[in-house]
Amino acid sequence: MVEVFQQIINGIAIGGVYVLIALGLTIVFGILGIAHFAHGSVSMFGGYLTFFFVTGWGIPLLLAILLSLLVGMVLGVLIELLAYRPVRDANHINAFIVALGLTMMVEGLNLELFGHEQVVIPTDLTRVFDIGGVTIPELRLYVILAAAFLIFAMTVFVEKTKTGQAIRAVAENRDAAILMGVNVNTIPLVVFAISTALGVCAGVMVGSLFAIAPGIGEGLVVKGFAVLILGGLGSIPGAVVGGLVLGITEALAAGFISSAYKDVIAFVVMISVLLFRPQGLMGKS
Amino acid sequence: MTRNRTFILYGLALLGFVLLPQLLAVKYYLHLSVLALIWVIAAQGQNLIQGYTGYVSIVQAGFMGIGAYSTALMGIHFDLPVWLTIALAPFVTAFFALLTGYPSLRVKGHYFAIVTLAFNMVIFIVLMNFHELTQGEAGITGIPKPGGKDGLFNWRDRETYYYFVLILATLMTGLAALIVRSRIGQILIAIRQNEDLVGAIGIAAWKYKLFAFVTSAMFAGLAGAVYAHYQSFINPEIFGIAQSLDAILAVIIGGSGTIAGPIVGAFFVVFLPEYLRFADSFRLILYGLVLVLATIFMPRGIAGVAKDLLAKLPNRRT
Numbered sequence: 001m002v003e004v005f006q007q008i009i010n011g012i013a014i015g016g017v018y019v020l021i022a023l024g025l026t027i028v029f030g031i032l033g034i035a036h037f038a039h040g041s042v043s044m045f046g047g048y049l050t051f052f053f054v055t056g057w058g059i060p061l062l063l064a065i066l067l068s069l070l071v072g073m074v075l076g077v078l079i080e081l082l083a084y085r086p087v088r089d090a091n092h093i094n095a096f097i098v099a100l101g102l103t104m105m106v107e108g109l110n111l112e113l114f115g116h117e118q119v120v121i122p123t124d125l126t127r128v129f130d131i132g133g134v135t136i137p138e139l140r141l142y143v144i145l146a147a148a149f150l151i152f153a154m155t156v157f158v159e160k161t162k163t164g165q166a167i168r169a170v171a172e173n174r175d176a177a178i179l180m181g182v183n184v185n186t187i188p189l190v191v192f193a194i195s196t197a198l199g200v201c202a203g204v205m206v207g208s209l210f211a212i213a214p215g216i217g218e219g220l221v222v223k224g225f226a227v228l229i230l231g232g233l234g235s236i237p238g239a240v241v242g243g244l245v246l247g248i249t250e251a252l253a254a255g256f257i258s259s260a261y262k263d264v265i266a267f268v269v270m271i272s273v274l275l276f277r278p279q280g281l282m283g284k285s
Numbered sequence: 286m287t288r289n290r291t292f293i294l295y296g297l298a299l300l301g302f303v304l305l306p307q308l309l310a311v312k313y314y315l316h317l318s319v320l321a322l323i324w325v326i327a328a329q330g331q332n333l334i335q336g337y338t339g340y341v342s343i344v345q346a347g348f349m350g351i352g353a354y355s356t357a358l359m360g361i362h363f364d365l366p367v368w369l370t371i372a373l374a375p376f377v378t379a380f381f382a383l384l385t386g387y388p389s390l391r392v393k394g395h396y397f398a399i400v401t402l403a404f405n406m407v408i409f410i411v412l413m414n415f416h417e418l419t420q421g422e423a424g425i426t427g428i429p430k431p432g433g434k435d436g437l438f439n440w441r442d443r444e445t446y447y448y449f450v451l452i453l454a455t456l457m458t459g460l461a462a463l464i465v466r467s468r469i470g471q472i473l474i475a476i477r478q479n480e481d482l483v484g485a486i487g488i489a490a491w492k493y494k495l496f497a498f499v500t501s502a503m504f505a506g507l508a509g510a511v512y513a514h515y516q517s518f519i520n521p522e523i524f525g526i527a528q529s530l531d532a533i534l535a536v537i538i539g540g541s542g543t544i545a546g547p548i549v550g551a552f553f554v555v556f557l558p559e560y561l562r563f564a565d566s567f568r569l570i571l572y573g574l575v576l577v578l579a580t581i582f583m584p585r586g587i588a589g590v591a592k593d594l595l596a597k598l599p600n601r602r603t
Binding site (some may be wrong): 029034035083086087090091092093094096097098100101102103104105106107108109111112218219222225226228229233260261263264267270271274275278 | 335339341388395396398402403411413414526530537570577
């Protein structure tokens with residue numbers, strides 16, 4: 001039983017990362033109707049960058065994360081302006097193909113700047129808590145808390161602020177939003193900045209919990225989309241539930257069935273949900 | 286463009302392909318041409334679901350893998366003749382496509398793409414980890430060439446195999462053209478243009494989508510099988526998501542929703558990386574850049590641009 005709790009804790013940590021990725025994807029999808037496939041690679045870019053700032057320049061971790069957030073947000077804004085905006089009015093397939101091309105470019109950029117070696121962001125959070133036999137490494141606990149805080153902050157931002165209101169208005173009805181004086185040219189930039197910031201946070205978490213290596217980003221973005229499909233599109237609670245379900249399923253599968261096939265099992269869960277609830281766990285039918 | 290002119294163009298293109306081995310001085314280019322023709326088959330399939338039906342599927346290379354492994358494994362374990370296993374491979378692939386197509390076609394647009402991509406990951410993970418069957422990363426070696434040693438044709442000869450693949454690619458291109466011109470093809474195009482309307486006039490769109498998905502998988506299965514016997518060696522490496530993206534790129538660059546497009550696109554995705562070799566690690570960046578720029582500035586692909594240019598030629602009546 002202790003082993004089960006142990007895996008659930010592990011699952012919540014990785015699930016939190018999935019939720020952050022999924023939130024970044026869902027906000028972009030809601031506003032622009034784009035499946036921003038490059039999101040995983042951009043997130044990894046943020047993780048790499050933090051690693052580089054910490055180990056290369058000796059910048060303290062928190063400051064390094066802050067700098068990476070800024071660079072990441074600029075990159076996100078540039079991606080929207082240069083790549084997605086030109087295909088905004090074209091068929092949605094085109095935007096998706098652009099996203100695939102962007103993925104290759106960012107993956108290539110990561111390889112060119114940071115090399116093939118896998119990297120781990122060093123932290124000095126090495127204490128381990130022991131609660132009734134379940135061990136929780138300090139780092140894992142902070143990751144869970146940070147993810148929870150970011151989810152909360154994002155919810156408040158979208159629900160309570162003026163900009164958040166504008167974002168929801170554009171998502172709901174673009175034309176009406178224009179008539180109400182919402183600037184639909186700046187909203188996508190804000191959305192991409194937020195989305196990328198969440199992605200960079202997820203990238204830093206992956207980089208400190210596990211490791212960053214070529215190809216990890218693509219796997220992560222697929223998980224992010226799987227979370228959206230599981231939870232239901234455009235729903236923040238759906239993304240949270242979906243992310244935790246996926247993370248915990250994976251951790252349990254890795255712990256008790258087979259770690260080689262954990263992703264297969266996670267996808268089987270996603271497909272089963274699709275068969276019985278095409279609208280997702282929390283989606284409206 | 287008149288119908289006659291189209292036929293003349295395809296005839297000339299076919300003649301060009303027939304003469305190609307005689308024109309190529311470098312043997313390596315012949316090898317690349319065989320690969321490109323195999324990709325023509327896969328890309329024609331991809332075009333059915335992506336170009337005509339409007340559903341981007343990211344599992345074409347995974348299905349090629351199923352075709353390749355099934356022909357190789359049937360040969361090894363059941364001792365079946367090569368021709369038979371090549372012919373059966375598309376049907377094995379179709380079985381898996383049916384299994385995966387039904388749940389994934391319940392979601393639309395981008396989400397369909399993501400679900401198919403997840404399938405490609407699953408196929409890749411299974412090929413990598415199911416050692417007893419697939420021998421994992423090391424792959425399967427010594428896959429026999431079709432035909433005996435003393436048959437009419439020497440299949441070990443690259444040129445012979447080129448003509449074999451050329452015939453297959455021509456037949457499959459013809460089959461794709463027939464499908465597209467049939468009533469089914471017209472419904473597929475209608476689904477791309479307005480799926481709700483198709484449903485509203487009482488057509489069960491999901492049946493047609495499933496048909497397009499399974500057919501495209503069969504094209505991929507055949508391409509994979511032909512590839513396996515050409516290379517005599519397969520491993521999971523070449524059936525990953527990157528290669529599925531190549532199939533998408535072939536359709537987009539060549540011209541989505543045209544019959545000529547996948548032919549042009551397949552040669553493009555096989556030859557371009559060779560020419561980009563000089564760029565080394567920048568290759569991926571350049572490749573992605575080509576994809577982005579082509580989608581923004583040339584959304585109808587090379588075939589689309591060529592069609593416009595041809596239409597501008599004076600239409601002489603003789």
